Amino acid sequence: MAEVTTDVVFQASDLAGARRREFLSAARDGRALLRDTDGFALAMVPLADLEAVSEIGQAALTLLRAESGLRRTDAHASDLGPLAWLLVFDEEDRAQFVEELSDAITLADATRDLRPLRTCLRDWQTTAEALSDPARRLVLIGAADDDFVEVERPA
Amino acid sequence: MLVHRQYLDTWNSLVERVGLENAQQFWDHVAFTPGEHPRVGTSSVMKGKHNTPKWPGYSKTIHYEISGAGRIDYQYDPASTEGAEHDVHGVVKILAIDLGSH
Numbered sequence: 001m002a003e004v005t006t007d008v009v010f011q012a013s014d015l016a017g018a019r020r021r022e023f024l025s026a027a028r029d030g031r032a033l034l035r036d037t038d039g040f041a042l043a044m045v046p047l048a049d050l051e052a053v054s055e056i057g058q059a060a061l062t063l064l065r066a067e068s069g070l071r072r073t074d075a076h077a078s079d080l081g082p083l084a085w086l087l088v089f090d091e092e093d094r095a096q097f098v099e100e101l102s103d104a105i106t107l108a109d110a111t112r113d114l115r116p117l118r119t120c121l122r123d124w125q126t127t128a129e130a131l132s133d134p135a136r137r138l139v140l141i142g143a144a145d146d147d148f149v150e151v152e153r154p155a
Numbered sequence: 156m157l158v159h160r161q162y163l164d165t166w167n168s169l170v171e172r173v174g175l176e177n178a179q180q181f182w183d184h185v186a187f188t189p190g191e192h193p194r195v196g197t198s199s200v201m202k203g204k205h206n207t208p209k210w211p212g213y214s215k216t217i218h219y220e221i222s223g224a225g226r227i228d229y230q231y232d233p234a235s236t237e238g239a240e241h242d243v244h245g246v247v248k249i250l251a252i253d254l255g256s257h
Contacts, residue, residue: 144209148157154178
């Protein structure tokens with residue numbers, strides 16, 4: 001997780017005073033800390049950062065759960081949670097997925113860019129959907145043949 | 156453009172199922188830029204070890220989504236010499252088409 005530091009702790013009264021803009025500026029730059037009148041600590045952060053941290057954390061938890069489930073020799077859909085679609089892959093592909101998702105989570109955490117994470121999940125799930133169709137699976141993972149027919153541009 | 160015989164009937168119903176515009180967009184994309192991300196719809200390289208080229212010179216398998224209406228899986232060779240004349244030309248082989256549940 002990228003470390004964000006701030007030296008300034010604002011007071012509740014600052015929100016109504018001249019330091020309001022300074023507080024907002026600190027928040028827009030990453031994080032603004034505020035101490036309420038009873039000492040309760042609050043932080044204001046950019047919404048995009050909060051959503052990124054939340055999504056990255058959720059993905060990490062999902063991965064942990066899936067890894068735990070995949071260690072079982074008789075893994076069931078319920079062991080894998082939102083990643084139940086992993087069951088269509090064999091052990092080798094599941095291991096590759098875990099490695100790629102781990103890398104994507106690390107990258108997303110370092111950059112706060114969720115695209116690698118979302119792309120990884122979307123691409124693997126797309127393939128899982130394809131392989132869950134028995135007829136498509138047979139073609140996609142089966143040996144090549146040359147029983148193809150030339151077709152024209154749709155008109 | 157070649158379609159696996161198993162999916163020829165599905166290909167022939169493509170316009171009816173996804174509309175002429177979507178069908179032509181798919182065709183134009185794979186005919187000219189099969190290895191790029193499409194301007195319309197989405198595509199992704201198949202994941203896992205089974206995505207490898209089925210023929211020498213061909214790409215990995217690509218999943219193409221036709222505007223939420225279905226998916227087409229294909230491999231392509233940008234410089235194939237297949238055919239009687241052995242001239243260099245691009246070939247796209249459509250491995251599978253799924254228009255069922257989208």
